[in-house]
Amino acid sequence: MSDIENKPFCACSTPGGVSGIAVIRMSGNGSFQVCDKIFSILRTCGEAKKISDMDGYTAAYAKAVDPNTNEKIDDCIVTVFRSPNSYTGEDMVEISCHGGVVVKQEILRVLTEHGGRAALPGEFTKTAFLNGKLDLTEAEAVMNVIAADSERALKASNAQLGGALKRELKEAEDKLYEALSLIEMMVEFPEHDDTPENTTKVRSLCVEVKSVFDRLKDSYEKGRVLSERMRIALCGLPNSGKSSLLNSLTGYDRAIVTEVAGTTRDTLEVEVNVNGIPVTLIDTAGIRETDDKIEAMGVERAKTASFESDLTLYLAAPDVEPDEILTQINELLDEGVSKSSLAVVFSKSDLGRNSSSGVIENKCREIGIENFISVSSVDRIYLEELKSFITDRYENLGGTTSGETILLNKRHAMILNESIGYLNMGIDAIDNDMGLDAASSVLRLALDKTGEITGKSVSSELVDNIFSRFCIGK
Amino acid sequence: MITIEEALKKDNTYIAGTFDVAVVGAGHAGCEAAHACAKLGLNTILFTLQLDSLANLPCNPSIGGTSKGQLVREVDALGGIIGKMADKCAIQTRMLNSSKGPAVHSPRAQMDRSKYSVMMKHELENLDNLTIKQAHIVKLLTEGDDAHVSGVMSGTGAIYECRACVICSGTYMEAKTFLGEVINESGPDGLPRSVGLSESLKDLGIPILRFKTGTPVRVNKKSIDFSVMQRQDGETDIPPFSFENEMNGITVPTEQIPCWSVWTTEETRKVISDNMHRSPLYSGVIEGVGPRYCPSIEDKFMRFKDKERHQIFVEPMGLNTNEMYLQGFSTSLPEEIQEKMVKSLPGLSEAVIQRNAYAIEYDLVDPLSLKATLESKIVPGLFTAGQINGSSGYEEAAAQGIIAGINAAMKLLDKEPLTVDRSQGYVGVLIDDLVTKGTSEPYRMMTSRAEYRLFLRQDNADQRLTPEGRRVGLISDERYAKFEEKMRRIEEETARLRKTYIAPSEELKEVLESVGSVCPVSGISLAELLKRPNVTYDLLAPVDKDREPLPRDVVFACETDLKYEGYLKLEKEKIEKFKELENKRLPKEIDYSSISGLRIEARQKLDKIRPENVGQASRISGVSPADIAVLMVYLEAFRKRRPQEGIEE
Helix, strand or coil, X not given: CCCCCCCCEEEECCCCCCCCEEEEEEECCCHHHHHHHHEEEEXXXXXXXXXXXXXXXXXXXXXXXXXXXXEEEEEEEEEEECCCCCCCCCCEEEEEEECCHHHHHHHHHHHHHCCCEXXXXXXXXXXXXXXXXXXXXXXXXXXXXXXXXXXXXXXXXXXXXXXXXXXXXXXXXXXXXXXXXXXXXXXXXXXXXXXXXCHHHHHHHHXXXXXXXXXXXXXXXXXXXXXXXXXXXXXXXXXXXXXXXXXXXXXXXXXXXXXXCXXXXXXXXXXXXXXXXXXXXXXXXXXXXXXXXXXXXXHHHHHHHHXXXXXXXXXXXXCCXXXXXXXXXXXXXXXXXXXXXXXXXXXXXXXXXCCCHHHHHHHHHHCCCCEXXXXXXXXXXXXXXXXXXXXXXXXXXXXXXXXXXXXXXXHXXXXXXHHHHHHXXXXXXXXXXXXXXXXXXXXXXXXXXXXXXXXXXXXXXXXXXXXXXXXCCC | CCCHHHHHCCCCCEEEEECCEEEXXXXXXXXXXXXXXXXXXXCEEEEECCHHHCCCCCCCCEEECCCHHHHHHHHXXXXXXXXXXXXXXXXXXXXXXXXXXXXXXEEEEEECHHHHHHHHHHHHHCCCCEEEEECCEEEEEEECCCCEEEEEEECCCEEEECCEEEECCCCCECCEEEECCEEECCCHHHCCCECCHXXXXXXXXXXXXXXXXXXXXXXXXXHCCHHHCEEECCCCCCCCCCHHHHHCCCCCCCCCCCEEEEECCHHHHHHHHHCHHHCHHHHCCCCCECCCCCCCXXXXXXXXXXXXXXXXXXXXXXXXXXXXXXXXEECCCCHHHHHHHHHCCCCCCCCCEEECCEEEEEEEECHHHECCCCEECCCCCEEECHHHHCECCHHHHHHHHHHHHXXXXXXXXXXXXXXXXXXXXXXXXXXXXXXXXXXXXXXXXXHXXXXXXXXXXXXXXXXXXXXXXXXXXXXXXXHHHHHHHHHHHHHHHHHHHHHCEECCCHHHHHHHHCCCCCCCCCCXXXXXHHCCCCCCCCCCCCCCCCCCCCXXXXXXXXXXXXXXXXXXXXXXXXXXXXXXXXXXXXXXXXXXXXXXXCCHHHHHHHHHHCCCEHHHHHCCCCCCHHHHHHHHHHHHHHHHHHHHHCCCC
C-alpha cells in the first residue's frame, strides 16, 4: 500500500509511442510547487513569474530544466487548473511537450524526482470520481477501469520482469532480506551467544544490493528506447543532401513516402528498418537559404526535430563555409541537443573528400562532439558505414546484443531510485554507529519499496526468514 | 446454545450470583481483564480452576524480553498491573539490546515464581468490586436472537448471571499433556483442565482450533556444578517496568541472583537422534500446531541439522526454592530419555530432575472471528484474551487481557471502545495481526513484526498510551499529574537544547574530539551536536553550563528524540499514510460479493474477515492494492448513495 502517498501523481496522458506533441498531467496538492522547481516561465498572459502564481485556466510558455544538472529538457506549454476546476478536482497541471521518447521520459523523471510520483492505474479517473467530478453511475465503470488497468499493468510488468531481470531483482531482494534478518536476529535474540554479531556482513550486503540497483537503474536509461522506435533527425542547410540520404535509407523515392498525419510543422517522418532496427527518420525539409524569416523557421524546425530524437544527424555539404556549419551546430547545442546524440555527417562524399571537413571536425572535437561520418547516397559503401553507426548507437541506447539485464519500466526505475536512497541512509547509519534499529528502519523502507516491484510484503517474509535462518526459543 | 432459563431446568442448577462481568481464567490475561473491569467500577467475578495457581508462570520464570518488555511497559502505561507485580517479584533485571539502539531496548526480569502468584492473588483479593472464585466453568449462557452473553455455568450447576464475559482459558481447554508415550488429560503443571467450555463455544458457532506448546525440565540447584557454566549477572542501573514506580523513584532490586548458560554436547545430540521415534511430535500423536520460535530441543536438532550445538540457559525459579529452569530444553521425549539428555549437559551430569518436560495440546478460538476490541463477532458480549486467541507468552496475554477488560467495561458503560493501532503500540500490532491475519501457530510478539519500531520504544510507552488509559479511567489523577509534569519537562528541555547555541572553544573541541567528532567553526545548537554519532547528553555536560539536573527518563526521551529525529521523521510520514487508511471506516452492511472490480479472492477474504477500516482490509493476505483502490471508490459511492436510500451507519 505504500504507493498511496500524499505526493502529487503524474503520467503521460497521450498514447505511448511517438507523436508530434505529448501531454503529461500532474494532479494533487503540491503539483504547482513541483512544477516551480522544473519550469521557468518564458512568456505568459499575466504577471506570473512561476507556475504556482498562475491563475486557473491560464497557460505559460515555459522551459523545462533538470534542477540537478541545470540542463534544459524541452520548451513546453504548461496549463494550470486550480481545484476544484480541473478534471480530477484537485490542483492540476497539464504539460504539453514535444512527443519524443526521451523528452517525455525526462520530464516524468524530473517530476518524480522532485516531489511527484508515478500515477497508479486508473488514478486520474479514480481521483476525479472521489472528488465528485464524475457521475455516481460511473462508479462501477471506474472500478472496472482500475481493475483492468491494474491487470494490464501487472501483465506488462510481469512480462518485463521475465528472465534475467527477475532473477537479478530476486537475488538483490534476498540479500536485503538476509541483511535485515541478520539485524533482526541480533536484536530479537540478544541473550543468545550464538546469535551472529555481524554488522560488517550487513553493511557489505547493503553495498552489494545498492550496486545492483544502481546498475539496473542506469540500464533503464539505456533500455527506454527499446520499447519504442529510435528517432533520427536529419538536419542541415538546404541541398546538404538530407532528402537524398532519406531516400537511400528507405530505398524508395520520397515521392511515394506517405506523410505522417497530424504533423503540421512541415517535417516529414518516415518509418524504416535499418539493419533490422525500427527507426523513424525525420527530414526537416523546406528550408530556404535566405536571410528572411522563413530560414529562421527552418532552423527552429530542425531544432524541434532534434529534441524529439535519439540521434541527430547534421549534414554538412562540401560546398558550404565551415563557419556557417559551426554556427548552426552551436545553435543546436545551445538549444539543448546533447553532444553525444549529435553526429556530423559529411555528405556527397562521392564528389571527393570534403576539403573543409578537417577544419569542421577539429572545431567540433574542441566543443566535445565526437561522431563524424562520411556518406554518399550514390556510393553504397558509405551508406553501410552510416548504417553500422546507427546500429552502434542503438546498442548504446540499450541494444539487444549484450547479455546485460535491462530494466525497462519507468515505474521500476523510480522505485529503485528511492530504494537506493534508503540503502544509502542505512549504510550511513551503520557507519555512524546510529544503532541497528535506525539502520533496520531505513532498510525496511528500501525493502518495502522493492516489494512494490516484486509484490512481497515485508513483515511476513521477514518473520519467516528469521525462523528459517535461526533456531531459537524457550 | 443454551439460555439461563433452559439451564435452570437441569438438575442441581441454581443462580449463584449476578455480576456485570465474568472473567473465566485467572492467568495473566484474566488477571488484567478482571483488574481493569473492577477498577472501572464494574461488579466483576474472576474464576480460576485452582486458586493457588492464580497468575502462574508455568513455563519460563521471567517477564519481559525483546518486544515482550515493550508490551509490559505498554500495559503499565494503560493502567495495568503486570508491570507493578513484576517489579515486586524481580530477582534479576536486565535491559536487553542496550548497545543496539533505543528502539530495541527491552527490559527483562527473572521472577520469583511462587511470590508472583501469591502477590497477584492478594492484590486482586483486596480490590473493590472484584470477587474471586475457584470454579470450573463449563458453559457460556446466551439470550436472544443475537445470542448475546447472559451468564456462565459451573460444573457444579452454579449459574452466574453477567452482561459480558471475558474468557482467558490459556492452555486449559480440552488440554492433553505428552510425556513420551504417556498422555494425560491434564492442564499445565498437573493442574485440572477445562472440559466442556470449548464445546459450548463451538455450539455457538465459534471456530475452534488446536495448538501445542511445551515446557522444559526443572532441576535441583544443589545437583548442578555451576563452575563449568557461564555466569550471567543482572543490571541494577535500569528503570523498573512500571512508569508509576519509575516516577515515584522505586528502583529495581539491588541484590540480584545470577543466571547461567551451557551448550549441548555431542552426547545430547546422539541421545535425541537415537530416540526420535519416541517423540509424540514426530510419531504424529500430537495434532496441534507448535510454535517455530519456541521449538522443542528435538525440533531444533531436526530442523537445523547443520547446527552441532544449542545454547541452554539455567535460570532460578525463585528465592525460596532450589528449582532451576532449563530454558531452551523443552521436549516431549519420554521421562527416561529426558534423564539421559539432561545428564549429557556440562555441569548437569549429576542433575536431579524435579519436574519433567512435557508438551501440551489445547483448544483455542480462531482469532479471525474477533473484532479489534477482542469482542467476538459471533457472540455479542463475549471477549477472549491470551492463549485462547492463538498467542503465546505472559506478556502477550496481559496485553490482550487489559484491552478485553477495558472494552467489556466500555461496552457496559456505553462508552467509546479502546483500540490501539499499529502505530500506537506493540499491543496494537499484536491484536491487529491476530484478528486480521489470524495465526497458524502460537503467536509470539517480535520487534520485527512492528512497522514503526522507532516510535514504539519501551521508554515512551507512557507518551503513547497513558492518555488512552486516562480516557478510559484507569489512570488516577495523581499519576496523570506526574505524567503531565514529565511531558512538560521533556518539552522544555527539548526546546532548550534546540535553541541553546554553543560557541566553538577549546573545551568543546576537546569534548567532541574525545568521540572522534570535529569541532564546528561557528556556533552550533546542542540539538545539532546530539545528532552527531557518539555524542551523548552526558558527554555535553561540560559545555552545557546552564543545564539543570533532570530525571533519567526525561533526559533519555529528549536525547533519543533528537538523535533519531531524521529517522523518526521518515517513520512519521509512514504513520501518517497509515492513519489515513485506518481512518476510513468500512460500513458493517457492505456486501463484498456484489462489488464489481474486486477479485474473487478479495471478495471472499473481505467477506470472511469483515475488516473495520480500509487499513485493516489492506493487510489481509489476498487483498491487493488494486482491490483497495476499488474499495475506496465503492466507499465513496456508498456514502453518496446512502442518504438517498436511507441507509444508516
